Amino acid sequence: MCAHNVHRLFQKSMDGRNADAPDVLPDGYKVEKGDGVYYLAYAMGRMSSIWGEDAEEFRPERWINNGIFQPxxxxxxxAFHAGPRMCLGKDFAYRQMKIVAMAILHFFKFKLANGTQNVTYKVMFTLHLDKGLPLDAFPRS
Incomplete structure (x- = not known):
């Protein structure tokens, strides 16, 4: 992949805003009006300074307290941005995700097709599993 395409891929995987007034970021860095502030959501989702020492572990219970979803x-x-420009479809996306997951888990049991496969990511505009995640689905009786 040429350097230009790598740069374009990197641009697609980051997001940011321009400061509309002077401000100070949480780490003390000062930004002036018009400065660009960019972030990588993929990297932020794996930072131990944000999520703790086990940041890279899959732990859905981070968002569940006594069986209740805690965002x-x-x-x-x-993932849905924050503040006044938060995604308008966020609540719909969460609701849709819960309904689909509930329906699938109600009707099927799942097992990894290859229990020894390491699951790795392929970083693209959206996050993909590198070699997919083959599963065997069994109807619940």
Whole structure:
């Protein structure tokens, strides 16, 4: 892949805003009006300074308290952005995700097709599993 395409891929995987007034970021860095502030959501989702020492572990219970979904701060979990420009479809996306997951888990049991496969990511505009995740689905009786 040529350097130009790598740069374009990197641009697509980051997001940011321009400061509309002077401000100070949480780490003390000062930004002036018009400065660009960019972030990588993929990297933020794996930072131990944000999520703790086990940041790279898959732990859905981070968002569940006594069986009830507990969302994180939108400034910490930036998939839908935060503040006045937060995604209008966020609540719909969460609801749709819960309904689909509930229906699938109600009707099927799942098992990894290859229990020894390491699951790795392929970083693209959206996050993909490198070699997919082959599963065997069994109807529940």
């Amino acid at each position: 994180e701060s939108p400034f910490k979990f930036v």
